[in-house]
Amino acid sequence: MFEMDLRLQQDSLVLGDFPLCRLLLSKDANYPWFILVPKRAGVSELFDLSPDDQAQLWKETTCLAETLKTEFAADKMNVATLGNVVSQLHMHVIVRRHGDAAWPAPVWGKVPAVEYGPGQVDAIRQRLRVLLDDTYEEA
Amino acid sequence: MFEMDLRLQQDSLVLGDFPLCRLLLSKDANYPWFILVPKRAGVSELFDLSPDDQAQLWKETTCLAETLKTEFAADKMNVATLGNVVSQLHMHVIVRRHGDAAWPAPVWGKVPAVEYGPGQVDAIRQRLRVLLDDTYEEA
Numbered sequence: 661m662f663e664m665d666l667r668l669q670q671d672s673l674v675l676g677d678f679p680l681c682r683l684l685l686s687k688d689a690n691y692p693w694f695i696l697v698p699k700r701a702g703v704s705e706l707f708d709l710s711p712d713d714q715a716q717l718w719k720e721t722t723c724l725a726e727t728l729k730t731e732f733a734a735d736k737m738n739v740a741t742l743g744n745v746v747s748q749l750h751m752h753v754i755v756r757r758h759g760d761a762a763w764p765a766p767v768w769g770k771v772p773a774v775e776y777g778p779g780q781v782d783a784i785r786q787r788l789r790v791l792l793d794d795t796y797e798e799a
Numbered sequence: 800m801f802e803m804d805l806r807l808q809q810d811s812l813v814l815g816d817f818p819l820c821r822l823l824l825s826k827d828a829n830y831p832w833f834i835l836v837p838k839r840a841g842v843s844e845l846f847d848l849s850p851d852d853q854a855q856l857w858k859e860t861t862c863l864a865e866t867l868k869t870e871f872a873a874d875k876m877n878v879a880t881l882g883n884v885v886s887q888l889h890m891h892v893i894v895r896r897h898g899d900a901a902w903p904a905p906v907w908g909k910v911p912a913v914e915y916g917p918g919q920v921d922a923i924r925q926r927l928r929v930l931l932d933d934t935y936e937e938a
Contacts, residue, residue: 705876707865718857726846736886737844740879744895744903747875756883764883766907 688773827912831894
């Protein structure tokens with residue numbers, strides 16, 4: 661039975677669902693920072709997923725990254741699964757821009773998180789609703 | 800025509816080749832830190848690869864991570880493509896252990912690189928020769 665890790669619940673907002681993954685938004689307005697969490701129990705490493713689920717994770721990750729790159733005017737997309745702190749498998753898909761708060765360093769641990777202001781998260785939800793294909797269901 | 804980025808050449812050693820990717824070892828003995836570079840020209844983002852190449856990159860990445868996890872006794876594998884400094888597409892596949900030099904932080908920019916001692920790189924080459932399947936060719 662799939663349950664989201666408590667730390668992921670605390671540090672992010674649920675935006676919606678793809679067929680395999682729940683889509684989260686990190687509570688850090690420094691960067692448009694998204695996280696995909698496969699809705700499978702007991703999975704920590706990529707290779708813990710079945711081959712079909714692996715292919716689906718790759719598809720959801722790559723499609724999301726490609727969409728975000730254009731629509732959020734990224735200079736580079738950062739895609740990573742680390743899991744040293746939260747062992748539940750999750751994939752970061754982060755829009756990076758020249759001159760963002762951590763550029764060119766990776767985002768983790770670089771600068772304190774900044775809270776989203778009123779309406780900003782709703783604006784992101786609305787943008788995604790239009791951008792993502794019909795396999796995406798808003799929460 | 801595929802050419803390796805100069806920064807990647809400086810910071811790593813060539814170990815061998817998979818069908819799609821060149822396999823590098825980062826010149827940092829703090830962690831068994833490997834890098835896969837697709838042998839394609841002009842590719843920066845995952846989605847710049849053809850669908851077939853994407854599937855192959857995923858396969859090479861996941862197989863390498865699974866093999867390293869067991870054989871190098873990883874507590875967690877870190878898999879990431881960032882590219883903020885070196886824009887040529889490259890995938891980090893890093894063996895992480897509780898108590899390693901950066902644990903539990905990501906490895907980038909955390910502690911200075913440590914040089915490999917005499918024989919250490921050859922030992923890694925030998926281990927990989929035995930571990931990896933016959934799609935791998937040692938350089």
